[in-house]
Amino acid sequence: MARIELRNVVKRYGAVEVLRDINLDVEDGEFIVLVGPSGCGKSTLLRMIAGLEPITAGDFMIDDIRMNDVRPRDRDIAMVFQSYALYPHMDVARNMGFSMEIRKDPATERASRVKQAADTLGLTALTERLPKALSGGQRQRVAMGRAIIRDPRAFLFDEPLSNLDAALRVEMRLEIARLHQKLGATMIYVTHDQVEALTLADRIVVLNGGDIQQVGSPLDLYERPANKFVAQFIGSPTMNLVPIKGRPEGVTLADGALLKLPHLPDSPDAIELGIRPEHIEVTDQGDLSGIADVVEHLGSDTNIYLNVEKLGPLMVRKHGNIPIRPGERVGLRIQPENVHLFAPDGSALRRASPNMAA
Amino acid sequence: MTTRSQAIDVSGETRARRSLYWQYMVEPFLYLSPAIVLIGTVMLIPLIVGISYSFQAIELLNPFNTGWVGLENYQQLWSDRKFWIALENTFWWTFWSISFQFLLGLGLAMLLNTQFYGKKLFQALVFLPWAVPTFLSALTWAWLFNPVIGPLPHWMVALGILSEPYNIMGDPEIAMWGPIVANIWFGVPFFAITLLAALQSIPSELYEAAEIDGASAWQTFTKITLPFLAPMIAITVMLRTIWIANFADLIYVMTGGGPANSTQIVSSYIFTTAFRKLDFGYASAIAVALLFILLIYAVILLWLRKKLVKI
Ligand SMILES: Nc1ncnc2c1ncn2[C@@H]1O[C@H](COP(=O)(O)OP(=O)(O)OP(=O)(O)O)[C@@H](O)[C@H]1O
Ligand SMILES: [Mg+2]
Numbered sequence: 001m002a003r004i005e006l007r008n009v010v011k012r013y014g015a016v017e018v019l020r021d022i023n024l025d026v027e028d029g030e031f032i033v034l035v036g037p038s039g040c041g042k043s044t045l046l047r048m049i050a051g052l053e054p055i056t057a058g059d060f061m062i063d064d065i066r067m068n069d070v071r072p073r074d075r076d077i078a079m080v081f082q083s084y085a086l087y088p089h090m091d092v093a094r095n096m097g098f099s100m101e102i103r104k105d106p107a108t109e110r111a112s113r114v115k116q117a118a119d120t121l122g123l124t125a126l127t128e129r130l131p132k133a134l135s136g137g138q139r140q141r142v143a144m145g146r147a148i149i150r151d152p153r154a155f156l157f158d159e160p161l162s163n164l165d166a167a168l169r170v171e172m173r174l175e176i177a178r179l180h181q182k183l184g185a186t187m188i189y190v191t192h193d194q195v196e197a198l199t200l201a202d203r204i205v206v207l208n209g210g211d212i213q214q215v216g217s218p219l220d221l222y223e224r225p226a227n228k229f230v231a232q233f234i235g236s237p238t239m240n241l242v243p244i245k246g247r248p249e250g251v252t253l254a255d256g257a258l259l260k261l262p263h264l265p266d267s268p269d270a271i272e273l274g275i276r277p278e279h280i281e282v283t284d285q286g287d288l289s290g291i292a293d294v295v296e297h298l299g300s301d302t303n304i305y306l307n308v309e310k311l312g313p314l315m316v317r318k319h320g321n322i323p324i325r326p327g328e329r330v331g332l333r334i335q336p337e338n339v340h341l342f343a344p345d346g347s348a349l350r351r352a353s354p355n356m357a358a
Numbered sequence: 359m360t361t362r363s364q365a366i367d368v369s370g371e372t373r374a375r376r377s378l379y380w381q382y383m384v385e386p387f388l389y390l391s392p393a394i395v396l397i398g399t400v401m402l403i404p405l406i407v408g409i410s411y412s413f414q415a416i417e418l419l420n421p422f423n424t425g426w427v428g429l430e431n432y433q434q435l436w437s438d439r440k441f442w443i444a445l446e447n448t449f450w451w452t453f454w455s456i457s458f459q460f461l462l463g464l465g466l467a468m469l470l471n472t473q474f475y476g477k478k479l480f481q482a483l484v485f486l487p488w489a490v491p492t493f494l495s496a497l498t499w500a501w502l503f504n505p506v507i508g509p510l511p512h513w514m515v516a517l518g519i520l521s522e523p524y525n526i527m528g529d530p531e532i533a534m535w536g537p538i539v540a541n542i543w544f545g546v547p548f549f550a551i552t553l554l555a556a557l558q559s560i561p562s563e564l565y566e567a568a569e570i571d572g573a574s575a576w577q578t579f580t581k582i583t584l585p586f587l588a589p590m591i592a593i594t595v596m597l598r599t600i601w602i603a604n605f606a607d608l609i610y611v612m613t614g615g616g617p618a619n620s621t622q623i624v625s626s627y628i629f630t631t632a633f634r635k636l637d638f639g640y641a642s643a644i645a646v647a648l649l650f651i652l653l654i655y656a657v658i659l660l661w662l663r664k665k666l667v668k669i
Contacts (some may be wrong), residue, residue: 052566073572085567089585098581099571146571 002077002186003018003028004155005012005253009058011044011210018044020210023060029184033197035233037196037208042193045081045207046156049188050079062153079146082158082190084139086131086146093118093127095163117145120175136163141172149177161196169193177198194236198222206230228346231274237303239274239340240314241339251341254310257287266349270341277303277317279338282324286333290314292326306330411642418636434623440627441644442581448623448648449458451534451541452603458542463549464587470550471557488547496611499540503527504613527613530620537608544608549594556590557583564592592663599659600652624648 004026009035011019019041026032047053048060051072053119057113060068067075078099086095093114100110118124121141125223131139140163147155157176161169173196180187180200191197197204198218206213206229213228213233225231232241244251246268251259253273261267282304290306293313302322307316316332324330401650415427435441470481478484502508504525511523527536537600551650560583568578606626611617615622622630623643632641 052569072566072569073574077570079567080568081563081567083563085561085563087564087567087582098573100569101581102568102571102573102577146567150571319449 005061007059010056012056016258031180031206032188033201034190035197040207041210043158046158050077060206076153078150078152079156079184080147080160084143089322090140091128096149099150113149117149157189159190208260229343238276239276242273242311244273249317266340269343271344272342275334277315278336280316281332281333284331286331288332292324292328292330295324372623385570412646414639416638429642435643444622444627451623454538455602456539459545459549462546466550470554485547487544496608500612503536530618533620536640537612540608552594560586596659657660
């Protein structure tokens, strides 16, 4: 169990600043998910917490003790590497039990823990194989097994499920959630998968270009993104952005139509409006209309890609199967309570009340 | 109708089989024949000729008494005290040379695998002995061990190894250590280079994973580094053993096999027999004996390697 704190943490490789002024408090037993585009420094941050990468500046603390210069093996943190890092000369069982082998735990206890972990991860039949005889997904699970066999203060996962097929991914996701519930250990988890992030996280940390963009609960990030980047990064399909003119009582769209937004008092400063595809209604009495360009039927949902005159492309997602054909004219209504407004610098504008959006 | 088609089938099949046989069994060797002929002439024929010498009497000092003598050379070898002494000397010469070369080479390689100031220069210096001609290093070391012009005997006295400064290569008890020391100096770079290459091929993330798993430096070395180096160690130790067992240059220049045959190894004995006593038949018999001993050694080591190495 551990509380992890990062205070003004900076990482530089020579002149390249990879992470800037990172501040983050991770509560004991919390599940934190790090998301961000490729190359934004997620792995680097994780490696600094593990102790594999020196921290250039700032303080890193576990349970209020400064840990910047403590060696990895004294931090008592388990990590699942993005590249697995399995020992190629050891079979699966020995790979998983390596930390216990190092601690010289009794062989019988080690064997039973390995067996238990292998059962959990569906690796029972493979314990005698060498890593080179495993598929990517199996290797990934061995790497997971190596971490969960220990009883560390905190777990670090670097995209642990990226190589699994969809079904296995769901299964492992549930397994990780169960593990977190059972152990109550602090976990920091890197992923590119929105669903994983939104379902597993107590809080999500959005990184971009070496800065923390926003920290918050999944719902927070979805409903109240702090800026345009978070708004577009969180949620799938991506939020639509439309250029607008801010007015005291709302905004005017490019075609001149006025959209009243009483809950957004800062609207005069806005230059862009964000609306999620699921927050646009298909209706005949809408304030807009567009020509359907492509229609995707997903079974449970329908994605409609539209072209709206003067506004540009818009995407709409509707639940269920909507009988719209490409080329048809579709009337649209933007739900005013779900509109986000962005200032020229990309930051989101203040809302009148935090509960308006619900 | 059916019978006819069957007949055609059968003959077609055998023809096909014959052409298959031709295509897969004979034809490839025709393409390979230039290489086979070349390898045969440069490798196999000298070997066969050499082995056949060992069954003949060929003494240049006794030119009228030549011809096949069967196993006579080998019988003589079996009861030759000098041969057995040389064999024992070869063992110790090879064993100590290899052990020190390997351990020092491994240490150097591990050192060179870290980062420190002036590493490039140090690396160049380490690899230098490898480039020095054997003859030159043998002479230099002979001088270094000479108490009249070399400092080593005096240092050894200061360290309490010797009671007074004399030339260790004049003392039959310890004369072998002269060439061994020179050989260690000469051979360390080889191990350092090859083991460094092997060390650099170990993915760094394995060390990171081991560190996270809580391994100490020693545990990392024994459980990660050594298993990874094992194939390279087996192969280099084998090659070097064979090479050193055959390597008489240093001994020949530094001690000439003396005093009293105390530094005579099998290969220097072959050399003296062939070119001093001019007895080629007997020299060939010794050479064949050495060949078999080294072959057995190589087979054992290769078998061990296969047993131990999993990657
Ligand atoms: N040794 C290094 N020297 C210089 N720059 C480096 C070094 N290691 C990493 N970087 C840079 O640091 C940045 C962050 O890398 P990092 O591996 O943390 O990205 P990431 O967020 O994990 O990306 P991904 O999602 O692709 O795994 C990258 O832009 C990378 O180029
Ligand atoms: Mg990464």
